[in-house]
Amino acid sequence: MSNGLDFEFLIDTFFVALTGVPVAILITVVSLAIALPLGFILALTRINKMLVLNQFSRVYVSFVRGTPVIVQIFIIYNSVPLLLASIFEKYNIQMDVYDVNPIWYALIVFSLNTTATLIEVFRSAINTVSKGQLEAAHSVGLTTVQAFRRIIVPQTLVVALPNICNATVNLIKATSLGYAMSLPEITLKAQVAANASYNYIEAYLDIFIIYLIICSLVEYLFKRLEKRLRKYQIAPTA
Amino acid sequence: MLEIKNIHKSFGDNIVLNGIDLKIEKGDVVVVLGPSGSGKTTLLRCINFLEKADQGQAIFGDTQVDLKKASKKQIYSIRKRTAFVFQNYNLFNNKTALENVTEGLIIGRKMTKEEANKIGKDALDKVGLFEKYDAYPGELSGGQQQRVGIARAVSLNPDIILFDEPTSALDPELVGEVLEVMKTIAKEGTTMLVVTHEMSFAKDVANRVIFMDGGVIVEEGPPNEFFQHPKEERTQRFLKRVLPEDYIYNI
Numbered sequence: 001m002s003n004g005l006d007f008e009f010l011i012d013t014f015f016v017a018l019t020g021v022p023v024a025i026l027i028t029v030v031s032l033a034i035a036l037p038l039g040f041i042l043a044l045t046r047i048n049k050m051l052v053l054n055q056f057s058r059v060y061v062s063f064v065r066g067t068p069v070i071v072q073i074f075i076i077y078n079s080v081p082l083l084l085a086s087i088f089e090k091y092n093i094q095m096d097v098y099d100v101n102p103i104w105y106a107l108i109v110f111s112l113n114t115t116a117t118l119i120e121v122f123r124s125a126i127n128t129v130s131k132g133q134l135e136a137a138h139s140v141g142l143t144t145v146q147a148f149r150r151i152i153v154p155q156t157l158v159v160a161l162p163n164i165c166n167a168t169v170n171l172i173k174a175t176s177l178g179y180a181m182s183l184p185e186i187t188l189k190a191q192v193a194a195n196a197s198y199n200y201i202e203a204y205l206d207i208f209i210i211y212l213i214i215c216s217l218v219e220y221l222f223k224r225l226e227k228r229l230r231k232y233q234i235a236p237t238a
Numbered sequence: 239m240l241e242i243k244n245i246h247k248s249f250g251d252n253i254v255l256n257g258i259d260l261k262i263e264k265g266d267v268v269v270v271l272g273p274s275g276s277g278k279t280t281l282l283r284c285i286n287f288l289e290k291a292d293q294g295q296a297i298f299g300d301t302q303v304d305l306k307k308a309s310k311k312q313i314y315s316i317r318k319r320t321a322f323v324f325q326n327y328n329l330f331n332n333k334t335a336l337e338n339v340t341e342g343l344i345i346g347r348k349m350t351k352e353e354a355n356k357i358g359k360d361a362l363d364k365v366g367l368f369e370k371y372d373a374y375p376g377e378l379s380g381g382q383q384q385r386v387g388i389a390r391a392v393s394l395n396p397d398i399i400l401f402d403e404p405t406s407a408l409d410p411e412l413v414g415e416v417l418e419v420m421k422t423i424a425k426e427g428t429t430m431l432v433v434t435h436e437m438s439f440a441k442d443v444a445n446r447v448i449f450m451d452g453g454v455i456v457e458e459g460p461p462n463e464f465f466q467h468p469k470e471e472r473t474q475r476f477l478k479r480v481l482p483e484d485y486i487y488n489i
Contacts, residue, residue, distance in 0.1 A: 129331075130326075130328070132324060132328035133328055133329075133330055133331070135322075135324070135328060136322070136324060136328035136329070136330065136390075137330070137341075138287075138288065138317065139286055139288065139317060139320075139321065139322035140317075140321070140341060140342025140346050140390065140394060141317055141318055141345070141346025141347060141394070142341070142342065142345055142346050146345055150330075150341070150345065151330045151332065154332045155331060155332050158332075232331060232332045232333070232334075232374040233331075233374075
């Protein structure tokens, strides 16, 4: 120790940590694919004050927002196997619950978590699109579904995009907590590599850089997308 | 052509429409006047099912619809025969002027894009926006936006166009261009039901004026008679307030 940085280890571990990137990306993409539509629909139930679903969404959001992700991980990772075990036992299914790939638990936690964030994101964004446009769409003969798909959602997305970007970046960073359930993602891979030689500083530097690169890239892509979707919002003349 | 019978509508304890009957013939231009809160806008919105009436019937040519219990299918069929021009234009902000007009034709009426574009361009030409096909609502002035709104209604070729205070949100200097367009399409024989505060439009263009107050029709008649010899005391009071010229001469 304390002979300065071990550059060879730094570079080797960088590539070891990189092998964790696909898992992190997979979890991010799948969680978003679940959370985007679900969050939008639940946001609508809140705006339209739909019975039961509205209350459910509100309680759900406050539960998820009011607890640390790491605690949610511990709860899901420890309670779901117990639950599964009792179900398997009851129905005589021959399967070891502890063989379940931790990626499934990660998907549950991060989908639930991102959904809660996006409910609030969409709730505020939908409110910015005037109700009059929905009425106008109805008056020219569009159904509610058509009006949402063609008029409301495109405008909602533009407003929501900066916050969706934020949620995505937070999600990517949060996948690092997956190490708590032995998920073979970036942080765990680097940490395992460092365990042998105690080169923790180098390992942490590596994952620091990797997250920074991924998140910067994601932010750049969102900026491009926003610019494209925003083309109708030119400075008003009136 | 369109007959409305006994419309009632309340919001909570507030009775907004208290039994309105209305008959409109093809080619009629009917102007609805009245103080704010008299139920003019709600009447229009109930006809187009933007608001659900508590009670009432609409007879459209040979189809009769219960305004309270109308099925989705009936609502769509009525909306196909009517068009609405909104006070705040309500253009689709993510669509160009031409797309605003063609949206209902392509999606609602299942026209091909070519057909719809032709009709849409004709409609925009008619309201004097032949250079603004590809402009987004954000790039247009209020008057231009409302003219797109009118083109959107005209292009649907409806039996009747419902105008809900089409000039109330406009700067005074932009009111003229919109009224001019409305006059033009009225002259072409378009059936119109217009809620407005523009007395000059009512005088010059309408063939019938209706005065509403407190959710009922107080008085109706041809514009000449209505403005010069109002029968009801409430109408006289209203006209005195909105037609200040008489006052100026009386001082």
